[in-house]
Amino acid sequence: MASPTLPETMRRIRYDGTGGPDVIAVETAPVPRPSAGQVLIEVVAAGVNRPDVAQRAGSYPPPPGATEIPGLEVAGRVVALGDGVETLSLGDEVCALVISGGYAEYAVAEAEHCLPRPGAISLVDAGGLPETFFTVYSNVIQRGRLGSGESFLVHGGSSGIGATAIQIAKLFGATVYATAGSAEKCQFCEMLGADAAINYKTADFAEEIQRLTDKRGVDVILDMIGASYLPRNLKSLAPDGRLVMIALMGGYKVDGLNITPIMRNRLTFTGSTLRPRPKADKAAIASGLRRDVWPHLDSGRIRTVTHATFPLEQARQAHELMESSVHLGKILLITGR
Numbered sequence: 001m002a003s004p005t006l007p008e009t010m011r012r013i014r015y016d017g018t019g020g021p022d023v024i025a026v027e028t029a030p031v032p033r034p035s036a037g038q039v040l041i042e043v044v045a046a047g048v049n050r051p052d053v054a055q056r057a058g059s060y061p062p063p064p065g066a067t068e069i070p071g072l073e074v075a076g077r078v079v080a081l082g083d084g085v086e087t088l089s090l091g092d093e094v095c096a097l098v099i100s101g102g103y104a105e106y107a108v109a110e111a112e113h114c115l116p117r118p119g120a121i122s123l124v125d126a127g128g129l130p131e132t133f134f135t136v137y138s139n140v141i142q143r144g145r146l147g148s149g150e151s152f153l154v155h156g157g158s159s160g161i162g163a164t165a166i167q168i169a170k171l172f173g174a175t176v177y178a179t180a181g182s183a184e185k186c187q188f189c190e191m192l193g194a195d196a197a198i199n200y201k202t203a204d205f206a207e208e209i210q211r212l213t214d215k216r217g218v219d220v221i222l223d224m225i226g227a228s229y230l231p232r233n234l235k236s237l238a239p240d241g242r243l244v245m246i247a248l249m250g251g252y253k254v255d256g257l258n259i260t261p262i263m264r265n266r267l268t269f270t271g272s273t274l275r276p277r278p279k280a281d282k283a284a285i286a287s288g289l290r291r292d293v294w295p296h297l298d299s300g301r302i303r304t305v306t307h308a309t310f311p312l313e314q315a316r317q318a319h320e321l322m323e324s325s326v327h328l329g330k331i332l333l334i335t336g337r
């Protein structure tokens with residue numbers, strides 16, 4: 001079933017090869033059609049995420065079978081239903097995790113990977129929800145098992161991921177610490193609920209964590225830096241602590257690492273990447289979010305922070321802003337629909 005006003009073609013972004021922001025191009029392409037179990041969304045906003053930058057640079061190709069068109073999350077209105085979709089109707093306002101193809105006026109999503117637009121959040125801002133909320137919930141709550149009364153450290157606290165992690169960890173009753181690269185970014189983390197933020201450019205985060213926790217360390221760390229932080233992350237974990245890795249911005253090889261703390265403190269070292277996970281895993285994450293987190297987005301207790309919006313045609317400027325790392329929270333592309 002489809003809206004009678006669906007056009008034949010749409011604007012979308014593609015990468016002309018791999019490289020810097022100059023490979024970003026706008027093109028006209030046919031509007032995709034949903035297969036069984038999928039919906040077509042008329043996109044109002046699409047989130048820009050660091051993995052899109054990595055894909056453009058050639059280090060994060062889409063999984064086999066997925067379109068090369070970038071974009072991992074969208075918000076908009078359902079305009080066509082694939083066979084067997086009964087949980088959504090034409091006109092519903094949703095946000096969705098998509099495997100690719102979000103930088104476009106229309107995008108196909110699995111019905112099970114859609115969530116309703118929360119009442120307190122505009123359809124534009126909802127475009128920045130899925131990627132960070134799926135990533136943080138699955139890694140911090142499901143994989144890291146962060147619980148009430150525990151302590152939590154997130155690196156890159158002012159990033160899209162960081163802003164979500166601070167709020168979800170507070171929601172689950174944790175004491176929250178964040179690292180960020182300037183005084184303004186630290187203030188932003190504390191405004192979102194972090195109990196303390198550490199400027200990693202002026203202080204050693206491991207020493208600060210020792211001081212803040214009376215030498216105990218934290219129960220869970222969400223890390224996006226990787227190799228260069230691994231020795232200090234291991235030092236910063238409390239007994240039975242969990243280190244969850246989601247990116248490797250500081251490298252992936254560590255020479256001469258002393259792994260004794262893993263045994264002595266019974267540490268768990270884990271991680272994941274969201275995009276290649278099976279459909280059923282993403283559906284399970286969506287239902288956990290719907291149950292545990294969405295009511296708090298509806299009530300306004302948790303929010304999304306949009307730093308800047310750009311028209312779809314200015315995806316290049318959006319990537320330049322992300323790579324400058326001056327942003328606080330999310331960067332979005334808007335279609336004007």
Ligand SMILES: NC(=O)c1ccc[n+]([C@@H]2O[C@H](COP(=O)([O-])OP(=O)(O)OC[C@H]3O[C@@H](n4cnc5c(N)ncnc54)[C@H](OP(=O)(O)O)[C@@H]3O)[C@@H](O)[C@H]2O)c1
Nearest residue numbers: 049050051135156159160161180181224246247272273274
């Ligand atoms: N595994 C997954 O499933 C998954 C899913 C989504 C995102 N991610 C990853 O999560 C990270 C955050 O994504 P995002 O979209 O939220 O990106 P983002 O908003 O651009 O955030 C990246 C942040 O990292 C900090 N940073 C960059 N390079 C750094 C370095 N060498 N050392 C320390 N801090 C550094 C910057 O903050 P400062 O200025 O404070 O340094 C920046 O705010 C990315 O690495 C992304 O690839 C992983």
